[in-house]
Amino acid sequence: MKAILRKKLIQQRCQIPDEVWQQRSQAICDRLSNLPQFPQAQNILAYTSFRREPDLTALWQKFPDRNWGFPRCVGQDLVWHQVPIADFAVAMRSGAYGILEPNPDLPSMDLGQVDLILIAAVACDLRGYRLGYGGGFYDRWLPHAKGAKIGIIFNEFYLEELPNDPWDVKLDAIVTELTVKYINLHIF
Numbered sequence: 001m002k003a004i005l006r007k008k009l010i011q012q013r014c015q016i017p018d019e020v021w022q023q024r025s026q027a028i029c030d031r032l033s034n035l036p037q038f039p040q041a042q043n044i045l046a047y048t049s050f051r052r053e054p055d056l057t058a059l060w061q062k063f064p065d066r067n068w069g070f071p072r073c074v075g076q077d078l079v080w081h082q083v084p085i086a087d088f089a090v091a092m093r094s095g096a097y098g099i100l101e102p103n104p105d106l107p108s109m110d111l112g113q114v115d116l117i118l119i120a121a122v123a124c125d126l127r128g129y130r131l132g133y134g135g136g137f138y139d140r141w142l143p144h145a146k147g148a149k150i151g152i153i154f155n156e157f158y159l160e161e162l163p164n165d166p167w168d169v170k171l172d173a174i175v176t177e178l179t180v181k182y183i184n185l186h187i188f
Contacts, residue, residue: 001163009122013052025055027177041115045069048100053120054152069109072101078141080109114147123157128170128183131162142169
């Protein structure tokens with residue numbers, strides 16, 4: 001059931017016109033930068049946009065003084081590296097799945113000091129569950145992650161209910177171009 005839904009939603013997202021995708025991505029970046037927690041957040045984990053995920057480039061370019069971490073797939077795990085935003089273009093390369101990821105010689109991110117985790121998803125639901133890409137990378141990593149877990153999606157992919165498994169981890173908040181929905185208020 002997840003596989004069929006995933007395929008349908010990714011196809012739908014990939015059909016978003018360039019101009020609309022850019023405008024909506026900018027609106028998400030604006031919402032994120034206006035979160036009450038954002039001014040204090042120094043260590044932020046993010047992602048690079050793939051298959052028309054919301055693009056967060058404007059956010060990290062606006063705040064290059066923060067410590068930005070990006071994931072690299074190593075075997076079945078995610079390894080997080082600190083990426084200097086000023087050198088982003090040379091610090092990143094295409095990874096095994098065609099997703100931009102940090103060069104392995106970049107310093108590791110101190111995961112014990114993470115304030116915010118900005119997580120791409122195919123979809124999220126009202127309960128805080130996310131539908132990922134099916135590889136299990138975030139499913140294996142999220143139960144041990146420190147920091148507020150924030151799902152980033154376009155509003156039409158914020159669904160009432162998604163199928164979930166016992167290992168799925170609820171997010172703390174969902175941010176779309178139209179709204180911020182807090183699921184786990186005590187972390188904020």
